[in-house]
Amino acid sequence: MKKKKPLRVPVTNGLKDIYAMDMHTAYQAACMGCFSVDTFGRLAAAISVVRSALEQKHTRIEGAIETLDAAITTLLAVRYRGDTTDVWEITESERPSVMAGIDMAEQCIGTLDVALLALTADMLLSSVSGLQA
Numbered sequence: 002m003k004k005k006k007p008l009r010v011p012v013t014n015g016l017k018d019i020y021a022m023d024m025h026t027a028y029q030a031a032c033m034g035c036f037s038v039d040t041f042g043r044l045a046a047a048i049s050v051v052r053s054a055l056e057q058k059h060t061r062i063e064g065a066i067e068t069l070d071a072a073i074t075t076l077l078a079v080r081y082r083g084d085t086t087d088v089w090e091i092t093e094s095e096r097p098s099v100m101a102g103i104d105m106a107e108q109c110i111g112t113l114d115v116a117l118l119a120l121t122a123d124m125l126l127s128s129v130s131g132l133q134a
Contacts (some may be wrong), residue, residue: 010115017110022049024103031099033093041089044099045076046125051106054121064104066107072102 030036043129052069060066064067075098091099110118129134 012110012113012115013120016115016118017107019051020047020051020110021107024106028091028099028103031089031095032096034090036091038083038089041076041079041083044075044103045080046122048072048076048102048106049125050115050118050122051110054117055109057121058113058117060109060112062109062112066114068105069102071098072105075099075102 006112013018023043024047027036027040030040030042048069052066052073055062055065055069079091079095
């Protein structure tokens, strides 16, 4: 008997829009000087979930993981500054890296499925909050 493949629910335009809004709204807030720990968190979470899901899927999209890693490295520097100075901003020199990460996340999200994104988000949330996944 042939083994059935699990049902794959593709990411819909609505879900893509939610991720895009989280990333672009936070990025625009940073550019306008209205960046906060909350908006930073939405941006970092969206990019991190897509990056981790792509890694789990063993993506073959050239440069995707590297581009997202560069954006995450930049966001780690932003977080460090924000945590130590309470000034949350993405500097002019950091913006290209973050924008490249946002663009790559938007390009790649359609290759993922809803369950993988949800499980990845739960896993990352659990690891950040100190719970076991």
